[in-house]
Amino acid sequence: MKSDSSPFTVKGSRRVLTVVGARPQFIKSAALTRSLKGSGWKQWLVHAGQHVDDDMGLDFLSELHVPMPDARIRPSQSGRSQRLSDMMLGVAEQIESVNPSAVVVYGDTDATLAGALAAHHAQVPLVHVEAGLRSGDRGMPEEHNRVLTDQLSDLLCTTGPEATRQLLKEGVSKERISEVGDVMLDVALAAKLLVHGRFPPLWPKEASQVLAVTMHRPATVDDPSKLKSALDVLSSWAERTGGQVYFPIHPRTKGNMERFGLNLPARVIDPGPLGYIDMQAALFHSDRVLTDSGGVQKEAWFQGTSAVILRSTTEWRELIKLGASELFDPEKLKASEGASELLERLAFDRTVPNVVGSGLFGEGQAAPRVLSALETFLT
Ligand code: UDP
Numbered sequence: 001m002k003s004d005s006s007p008f009t010v011k012g013s014r015r016v017l018t019v020v021g022a023r024p025q026f027i028k029s030a031a032l033t034r035s036l037k038g039s040g041w042k043q044w045l046v047h048a049g050q051h052v053d054d055d056m057g058l059d060f061l062s063e064l065h066v067p068m069p070d071a072r073i074r075p076s077q078s079g080r081s082q083r084l085s086d087m088m089l090g091v092a093e094q095i096e097s098v099n100p101s102a103v104v105v106y107g108d109t110d111a112t113l114a115g116a117l118a119a120h121h122a123q124v125p126l127v128h129v130e131a132g133l134r135s136g137d138r139g140m141p142e143e144h145n146r147v148l149t150d151q152l153s154d155l156l157c158t159t160g161p162e163a164t165r166q167l168l169k170e171g172v173s174k175e176r177i178s179e180v181g182d183v184m185l186d187v188a189l190a191a192k193l194l195v196h197g198r199f200p201p202l203w204p205k206e207a208s209q210v211l212a213v214t215m216h217r218p219a220t221v222d223d224p225s226k227l228k229s230a231l232d233v234l235s236s237w238a239e240r241t242g243g244q245v246y247f248p249i250h251p252r253t254k255g256n257m258e259r260f261g262l263n264l265p266a267r268v269i270d271p272g273p274l275g276y277i278d279m280q281a282a283l284f285h286s287d288r289v290l291t292d293s294g295g296v297q298k299e300a301w302f303q304g305t306s307a308v309i310l311r312s313t314t315e316w317r318e319l320i321k322l323g324a325s326e327l328f329d330p331e332k333l334k335a336s337e338g339a340s341e342l343l344e345r346l347a348f349d350r351t352v353p354n355v356v357g358s359g360l361f362g363e364g365q366a367a368p369r370v371l372s373a374l375e376t377f378l379t
Helices: 023-036 080-098 110-122 141-152 161-169 183-195 224-241 251-260 276-285 294-302 317-322 330-334 336-347 366-378
Strands: 002-005 015-020 042-047 071-074 102-106 126-131 155-158 177-179 210-214 244-246 288-291 307-309 325-327
Touching (some): 023 042, 023 126, 023 366, 110 126, 126 141, 126 366, 155 161, 161 177, 177 366, 183 294, 210 224, 210 276, 224 244, 224 251, 224 330, 224 336, 276 294, 288 294, 294 317, 294 325, 317 325, 330 336
Parallel strands (some): 015 042, 155 177, 210 244, 288 307
Antiparallel strands (some): 002 071
16 A cells, blocks of 8 residues: 655644545535635545546546645555555544544545544544435445444534434434535536536437436446346337437446447447536436436436436435436346336436425535534534
8 A cells, every 4th residue: 555645734723634535525525625715724635546547536626626636545456445444544644644623524435434434543523524324225335334434423414304314313413413415516506507508528419319327336237137138228218219328338337348248239329437527418418317326316406307216225315205316226127027117217208396496405505514514513
C-alpha cells in the first residue's frame, strides 16, 4: 500500500478531511466542496483508491469543479479485507498529519467504512452524509457499510424523513441527526442547467424513442443467464418500439459480456463510460430509464424521466411512493416469463412529478445544510 500526499498547510481549527473512493462519492463531494468555498473552512480531499480505473474515478472532476485529491491512497486490490485495511491505514495517516476538526464520509462503500473506522480510532468527530439509508438486504456489502458507519458517526446527515426515522428507530439520539436532503440533487440540479442543448456522445438524435440503460451490479451482470436475458430484452424493446437503446457499458459488465460470449444487440449503442454531465444529459433526453445503480435511479427522476430499477429492494423508497420509479427483481430474468414482464414494464411510459416543489431530498440545498449542521455540531 502506498499513499501520495503533500503536507497540509492550513492552520486553525476549521478544517475538514473528506474521504472519497469511488465515482459517486466524488460527485457527492462536489456539492459540499462548492459550499465550503469562501466559508472559512478548508478541505483536505483524500482519494482512498477504491476505484483504480481513472475513467471511473477522476476524469470528470474538472467538469464538476472539484479539485484533484490532495492525497491518494493506493490500496492493494488483492481482496476486500486487505483493501479495506489498506484504505483505513492510509486515511489514519492522513488524519494524523492533517489534524482535522472533522472527517466527512459519503454513502456506503468500503472507502466510507475505512474512513469511518480511521476517524473513530483517532477520535475525530465523524460526519456521515447519506446516513440512515437501509435497503434491508443484508446480502449487500453496502448495507453492512451503512449500518457500521452510522454506528460510528457523531453527526448523521440524512436525505429525508425515512432515513431520519430509521436512525431514531435504531436508537440514534436526535441531537446527532440533521435532515439535510440529498447532496446528489444539489449537483444534478446544477447539471440540469447545462443539459438542454447538450447531447452525449453517439446520442441517437433521430430515434423516435430512447431507452437509457446502466447495469453493473453483481446481482444483474455476474450470472450469464440473467445478463443474456437483459440484453435480449433491450433488443426486443428496440425492435418493438422502433427506438434505440443507449447503454454506456460499465467495465465490469463489458468484461462479463466478453467472458460469457455475449454481443451487443443491434440498435443498442455503447458510448463507453460517460462524464457526469453527459450522463445527466442522457437521462434528461431519454424517454425511459432501466438501471440497477443506486445513484442513477434517483438521477433519472431528478432529470425528469421515469425508471425501472433492476433490483428487488431500494434504499430510496421515496421514488417508488412518488410513482417516479418501480422495482423489478433481476432474479426474474432467469425465466423467459420474467423477461417478457420486464419488456411490458418498459413499454409503460409514465410522467413523473417535478422535483422542485416536491419537498423531497432538500430541493438542492443539502450541501449548505451539511455545512451549517457541522458548524452547529462543533460549537
Ligand atoms: N455515472 C457517470 N457515467 C457513467 C455511469 C454513471 O457519470 O457512465 C454516474 C452516475 O450518473 C451516478 C454515479 O456515476 O451519479 C454512480 O453511478 P454508478 O452506476 O457507477 O454507481 P452506484 O450509484 O450504483 O453506486
